[in-house]
Amino acid sequence: MNKIAPVLSFFKKRDDKPSDKELIRENPCIDCSLCLEVCDKGLWPSILLEDIKNGRFADSKKHGIDECNDCGDCTTECPMSIPLFKYLRLGKILSFYNGNKSGLIPILLELQSNFGYLPKDMVSHIARFLKLPEGHIHSVASFYKSLRLTPPGRRHVCICRGTACHISGAPQLTRDTEKLLGIKEGETSTDNEYTLDNVACVGCCALAPVITVNSETYGKMNSDKVQKLFKKTDTKDENPG
Amino acid sequence: MITADFRAKAEKEWQKITNPSIPQIFIGMATCGEAAGALSIYKSIESTLMKNHIEARIHKTGCLGMCYCEPMVDIIKPGQPRITYRNLEPETAAELITDYLVNNNYRTDLALGAWGEAIDGIPNLFEIDFLKYQERTALKNIGVINPEDISQYIARGGYKGFEKALCTQQDEIIDEVEKSGLRGLGGAGFPTGFKWKECRKTESYPKYLICNADEGDPGAYMDRSLLESDPHSVLEGMLIAAYAIGCSRGFIYIRDEYPLAIKRVRTAIEQMGQYELLGENILDSGFNFDIEIREGAGAFVCGEESALLASIEGNRGMPRHRPPYPAESGLWGKPTDINNVKTLANIPAIITNGAEWFADRGTGSSKGTAIFALTGKVANRGLIEVPMGITLRKIIFDIGGGIPNGKEFKAVQTGGPSGGCLPAELLELPIAFDSLAVAGSIMGSGGMVVLDEDTCMVDVARFFLDFAKQESCGQCIPCRLGTKQMFDILDDITKGKGRQTDIDMLLELSESVAHTSLCGLGRTAPNPVLTTLRYFQNEYEAHINHKRCHANVCRLLVEEGNIDE
Incomplete structure (x- = not known):
């Protein structure tokens, strides 16, 4: 039993997550300091949250945000269900670029490598932090092909459409893969397992045609190999370990 | 200066690798090597060494450029030359280790070549056709050294060019580059020395230097290989350029489809910092310079220099009108010099060996x-x-x-x-x-x-227009709509819906797109169509008039043809 549990019982444990609007305008934090207690690194996540919310990146660095190891304990313990963990991640990225506007694209890329895509709420936070209009961020995010605003499937399959791949049979490979996975290019399967995309060129032209699955590269593909590749990864995942 | 001590130490260390007391094993671990299975080879070799209690050192090198032989492994046995083995599988790699290191069997069946001399049925590596006609200067280190170890680069004469540059007047360096006749190897072929001079002349500070590694061309991977296998040669080129022009901050813009290249460059930059090759007062010369990595985000047009600048500034990568050229007003309105990876990789050799040495090779206006x-x-x-x-x-x-x-x-x-x-x-x-x-x-x-002969030229033209259409930034109308129209016409032709007027229409459209587009992407987008029309017009005619695709690529035509027969 936690030390301050009796005090906590006065507050009703919230089941719903506070909305982002709430988080910014009001502060649902009740200063229980549970997050401080559970943090292995001795950080105080709720203080860091305040720093990040107010754009004080120098302070958040001073308070040791770089040491956060993304364990997520603070979020699970928070009696007010504040998604601390999400904010700390964002804060870490933003404090690295010190709220610099020119770091927008690296920030978005880093955010995407953390979440797999650019969640809408995070985009609006970035806009506020960098003092940019939200529309600008959307215009940038929709311009670049690597940035995506929708979550990809668990396995992100990209077929290379470089010249060497094209003449070595990439169009046929695309048709085979589409048939095998039951989705068209640019789509995500309904069970969120596969997303099929194309990539301009991964620079492995000597091994054409090339497919990448979650940034692992497979060369000299043909329809048999495609079948084997997706079968293999399927069975591997069914028996983890 | 990189102290003579350190250079001597690095050379001694390198000597230990090339003339070793225990076997040295080199595994090519660039992206292409890894895609071909170098990782499983690495594991297999490691476990074989353990099993047989062989003491050996494994190095991860880049790629020798012989992608058709991947995965490749080099072995130096004490007293033997370096031997390169090709197309290995995990099983054959394990066999090779036991056969060669334990039983002294060269395994000529797996060998590609021996470095420097032919032995026992293994040819000299540099005499085989693929390497015989090559003259490697910018690529001299790829596949030879471990790209993540700066001392190996230094041992092979690295940073000598930069040291020499630091003892030279800045204008003299630029003159030397100008005299060498080096032209931008990113595509446009603009004289590098002239660009530097313009940038140096502009009275505005700070100045920026950008290395353009946004290699978007489908079917090209030179920059990737160079950055993965020998990042320091490019970074040394950047140092020399920055010193000559007077830049205080540099960026290297790498596309994010090349994660390994980004990782290796990051490591290389860290190591440069450790050896005082970056930061304040570099090698006690009073010259300050820092390099930052910027990742591209999958936009081909960002290879165009003004779009690249917009991307680094955090905007949509849209080109702007030139002039003013970046040398006058570039990043954040300051003078900026932008050079391609390969151009910069040539700089150290030009400074070390002199302009005449470089200009000796090549033709009248294309040197090196x-x-x-x-x-x-x-x-x-x-x-x-x-x-x-x-x-x-x-x-x-x-x-x-x-x-x-x-x-x-x-x-x-x-x-x-x-x-x-x-x-x-x-x-x-x-x-x-x-x-x-x-x-x-x-x-x-x-x-x-x-x-x-199995390639249909109309299909190739259609492929490139499809690419240009997708990658057009959409800012200027000729490029946005012109490429779309051209693509539609080509698409119709490949689907058997070609009309007699199509060829004239394509020529007319090509001319307007080429002449009225804002940036290089639009201006050159019609080139694939124009050249295929110029040299392969008969194929277009066969598609339009006879609904035939002789290469059997255009599916709808092929299928209809079958029904007719």
Whole structure:
């Protein structure tokens, strides 16, 4: 039993997550300091949250945000269900670029490598932090092909459409893969397992045609190999370990 | 200065590797090697060494450029030359280790070549066709050294050019580069020395230096290989350029499709910091410089310099009108010098060996060497560095080993989506900036895709227009709508809906798109159509008039043809 549990019982444990609007305008934090207690690194996540919310990146660095190891304990313990963990991640990225506007694209890329895509709420936070209009961020995010605003499937399959791949049979490979996975290019399967995309060129032209699955590269593909590749990864995942 | 002590230590360390007391094993671990299975080879070799209690050192090197032989392993046994083995599988790699290291069997069946001398049925590596005609300067270290170890680069003469530059007047360095005749190897071929001079002349501070590693051309991977296998040569080039121009901050813009290149460059920059090659007061010379990595986000147009600047500033990568050129007003309105990876990689050698040495090779207005990624339907696919002026035939048939499976050569595509397709009649064409332009193609960044008789030229033109259409930033109308219209016409032709007027229409559209587009992407987008029309008009006519695709590529035509018969 936690030390301050009796005090906590006065507050009703919230089941719903506070909305982002709430988080910014009001502060649902009740200063229980549970997050401080559970943090292995001795950080105080709720203080860091305040720093990040107010754009004080120098302070958040001073308070040791770089040491956060993304364990997520603070979020699970928070009696007010504040998604601390999400904010700390964002804060870490933003404090690295010190709220610099020119770091927008690296920030978005880093955010995407953390979440797999650019969640809408995070985009609006970035806009506020960098003092940019939200529309600008959307215009940038929709311009670049690597940035995506929708979550990809668990396995992100990209077929290379470089010249060497094209003449070595990439169009046929695309048709085979589409048939095998039951989705068209640019789509995500309904069970969120596969997303099929194309990539301009991964620079492995000597091994054409090339497919990448979650940034692992497979060369000299043909329809048999495609079948084997997706079968293999399927069975591997069914028996983890 | 990099102390003589340190250089001597690095050289001694390198001596221990090339002339070792225990076996040294080198595994090519660039992206192409890893895709071919180098990781499983690494594991297999490691476990075989453990099992047999062999003491050996494993090095991860980059790629030797012989992608058709991947995965490759080099072994140096005490008292023996370095021997390169090709196309290994985990099982054969394990066999090789026991056979060669334990039983002294060379395994000639797996060997590709021995470095420097032929032994016992293994040819000299540098005498085999693929390497015989090459002259490697910018690529001299790839596949030889461990890219994540700065001391190996230093041991092979690294940073000597920079040290020499620091003892030279800045204007003299620029003169030297100008005298060498080095031209931008990113595609446009603008004289590098002139660019530097312009940037140095502009009175505005701070100045920026950008290394353009946004290699978007499909079918080209020279920059990736260079950054993955020898990042320090590019970074040294950046240091020299920054010192000569007077830049205080540098960026290296790498596309995010190359994660390994980004990782290796990051490591290299960290190591440079440790050896006082970056930061304040570099090597006690009073020169300050820092390099930052910027990742691209998958937009081809960002290879265009003004779009690249917009991208670094955190905006949509849209080109703007030039002039003013970046040398006058670039990043955040300050003078900025932008050079390609390969251009910068040539700089250290020019400074160390002098302009005359560089200008000795090549033709009248194209000096030095050209780096190509030779891919497509050719037997020996890989990375080559050849002196300018070499003929296409020599590249494709002597170095590349001709067309596999007994097929007929049809065309070679150079310069990616901005270049063109050159037919068999032009095989004797010497490679140089001007000669390629006359033939309707461009040097480009160095992609060279060989096409055989199974390739339909209309389909190739359609492919490139599809690419240009998708990658157009959408800012100016000729490019946004013109490429779409051209694509639609080509798409119709490949689907058997071609009209008699299509060819004239394509020519007319090409002309307007080429003349009225804002940036290089639009201006060069019609090149693939123009060259295929110029050299392969009969194929267009067969598609339009007879609804036939002789290469059996255009599916709808092929299927309909079958029904007719």
